[in-house]
Amino acid sequence: MxxxxxxxxxxxxxxxxxxxxxxxxxxxxxxxxxxxxxxxxxxxxxxxxxxxxxxxxxxxxxxxxxxxQSKEEVYQAMQDETALVIRPKLREAREKATTVEEFISATFQTFFEFVLRDGVDVRALRHNADTMRMRMDTPEVIAGFDELREDIEKAIARGLFPPVDADYLMASIVGVAFEISERMARRAEADAKAAADFATALFLGGIRSLPHIANGNPADSGA
Amino acid sequence: MxxxxxxxxxxxxxxxxxxxxxxxxxxxxxxxxxxxxxxxxxxxxxxxxxxxxxxxxxxxxxxxxxxxQSKEEVYQAMQDETALVIRPKLREAREKATTVEEFISATFQTFFEFVLRDGVDVRALRHNADTMRMRMDTPEVIAGFDELREDIEKAIARGLFPPVDADYLMASIVGVAFEISERMARRAEADAKAAADFATALFLGGIRSLPHIANGNPADSGA
DNA sequence: TGGGAAGTTGACGGCGTGTCACCAATCTGT
DNA sequence: ACAGATTGGTGACACGCCGTCAACTTCCCA
CATH class of the missing domain: 1.10.10.60 (Homeodomain-like)
Structure with a gap:
């Protein structure tokens, strides 16, 4: 070492x-x-x-x-460091959006690309006996979530989104972003664009308009 | 104690x-x-x-x-116990489904109701300094994910679902289920039905058909 | 340049860890 | 029903990590 x-x-x-x-x-x-x-x-x-x-x-x-004070606090500082890097990127990406599609697409694309490039954490976080995942919602991470919710609420106010439960919608986006990014990173040919397209289509039009692929079999299977 | x-x-x-x-x-x-x-x-x-x-x-x-061997292993056994309780419920709920709506709705409804009733874990898992979440993907939990993916693949084969990336779809459902269940449990009037309606609508028709509520303010959503 | 403030050092008492020789309870064969 | 064999419970032990703190070193400022 x-x-x-x-x-x-x-x-x-x-x-x-x-x-x-x-x-x-x-x-x-x-x-x-x-x-x-x-x-x-x-x-x-x-x-x-x-x-x-x-x-x-x-x-x-x-x-x-x-x-x-402890290793927890170091971990928290690491998370904050990461959150402070990606938050401005996400905010900027969403700010440019003039349509729902741009809003959603920019969010996922930016997030997945970041995970693939600087996704040190993703690997580090899960190393724990290979089965334990951790997510620490530090102040900066929570602030990132709040920003997303605020942006959703603004979009609703502007009439860009219908008046939905912004809290649950934010939670859904976060859940899909984290969960898919893990699967994406495990795939042999990790493809941020494809992952973002999937998530965007899901949120835009629902299952009925998800991108069709050859058969039920994706690019390749993870674990 | x-x-x-x-x-x-x-x-x-x-x-x-x-x-x-x-x-x-x-x-x-x-x-x-x-x-x-x-x-x-x-x-x-x-x-x-x-x-x-x-x-x-x-x-x-x-x-x-x-x-x-360690506290990790105890935790894993606890997770397995829980997974073994909820998995048959989820399987059974999905088995009855003859439409996409029933499939999705049954999954979320069953999950959220379980979290509210037996959701000891949810509170326990996060007690860590109030910011640390943990999820341990034990063999039984992973088997539960696999079952969901299999059920999706079967539904695709039956023509119930269009041919989508079953792995990413499973991941999305899992992510939304976990993330929303946390927010739901925190709300003053935790409502499994409302949460399930939200998630179901999201996956069924996308954002455009999410349930409308009074304003951008959560609390709970109608139908 | 000297005195005080700020920060670093590593040894120390306290505690949790995983092990193991010992012992008690159960099982098995007659 | 009994004795030897076996299984598994027990708690003390050696070891390492934790967080602290008095002594020391480095820097700042007058």
């Missing part, structure tokens, strides 16, 4: 808003987070200990507790 | 297929499982230890390991 260190500072004298103390603090926090990502992915969430994380680091065990 | 014991045997001499040894084994296993349900619900999964479980029991710590 490699130890994680940030690259040596390129000695930029200017544009330095913070002192050495503050710099080191941010650095240490990031060192711990980076190490945690690797260790979680390697051993699974349940099996990793705070000691495992800190051992993958040049820091001492006591230092860990200056930054996080 | 109460200790869990099974009721004293009513001294039924007949209909006894097993010896004392075998009886005690099944009893102990059940004692541990019952205690685990309570302890998990009380402290949350992450915070409970094998010791917590065994302390809620008249058994010794070593005995635990004669039945389970």
């Amino acid at each position: 490699e130890q994680i260190e940030t690259a040596p500072p390129p000695s930029r004298p200017a544009a330095k808003a913070t002192g050495k103390r503050e710099q080191t603090k941010q650095q240490n926090r990031q060192i711990i987070l980076d190490a945690a990502r690797i260790v979680f992915a390697e051993h699974g969430y349940g099996a990793t200990t705070v000691r495992d994380i800190i051992r993958a680091t040049p820091l001492a065990s006591g230092t860990f507790y200056n930054y996080f | 109460e200790q869990i014991e099974t009721a004293p045997p009513p001294s039924r001499p007949a209909a006894k297929a097993t010896g004392k040894r075998e009886q005690t084994k099944q009893q102990n296993r059940q004692i541990i499982l019952d205690a685990a349900r309570i302890v998990f619900a009380e402290h949350g999964y992450g915070a409970t230890t094998v010791r917590d479980i065994i302390r809620a029991t008249p058994l010794a710590s070593g005995t635990f390991y004669n039945y389970f």
Whole structure:
């Protein structure tokens, strides 16, 4: 297991808003987070200990507790980091939408593409004895859900959507997005476009208008 | 914290297929499982230890390991128990279906009603710091998913469904079922019928035919 | 340059883990 | 009905992880 260190500072004298103390603090926090990502992915969430994380680091065990209370909190910070990356993308994608189709399609397409590209979590989260999944609804993740619901409510107000239960609709989109993204990532030829097309069609027109394929057999079967 | 014991045997001499040894084994296993349900619900999964479980029991710590390898395995056994209860209900409900509407509606209705009645897990599973959700896909749970996919494939073969990606459709139903059931359980007036109507309409006709409610405000939806 | 503040370190007491030698209860064959 | 064999319960033990804290090092500012 490699130890994680940030690259040596390129000695930029200017544009330095913070002192050495503050710099080191941010650095240490990031060192711990980076190490945690690797260790979680390697051993699974349940099996990793705070000691495992800190051992993958040049820091001492006591230092860990200056930054996080527990491995749960590290995990939460990781989730927040991820949520903060994807949320603006989703928001932006939906903002451009002028039709229901664009709204739904943009949401799924953006999400699935993100999962395939940066989907480190998906693999890491489930490593737990290969059967345990975890989802932590951190403040930033919940904020992402709220944004989706707000956007739905706005769309309803604009007359873009009919007046439906925005909470349940948001929940449905979230459920389909997470569940399909897992299946998608397992397929030999993971295809974000195809997955987004499926989900979009489902939400747009329901089962009757789902894309037809050759037989009942999809591209290929996962597990 | 109460200790869990099974009721004293009513001294039924007949209909006894097993010896004392075998009886005690099944009893102990059940004692541990019952205690685990309570302890998990009380402290949350992450915070409970094998010791917590065994302390809620008249058994010794070593005995635990004669039945389970870890708390994960206890949890898995709990999930399997639950899955074995609901799977036949779901299967039976779908078997009667002669139309798409019946198929979908029966699935959601059965699931949501089960969650509301026996939904101990839902509360227990998420107790973890109030932000951590867990889902363990145990063999029996996976078998339940497989059954749903098989039923979809059969329905496609019978011409009941158009030829769609059965795997993704199954995943979507599962995702919507889990995600909505959580929101439903949180609502002041949890209504399985309303939730099932929403999910059914979503899958039957898509967003355009979702049930309309007064305004964008949830609470509950009519029909 | 010196004194105080901030942060790091690693050893420590407490606890949970999984094991194992020992023992009690049950079973089996006569 | 009894004794030896077998199964399984018991709790103490060695080990490792947890979170803390007094001592120490580094940085900041006057």
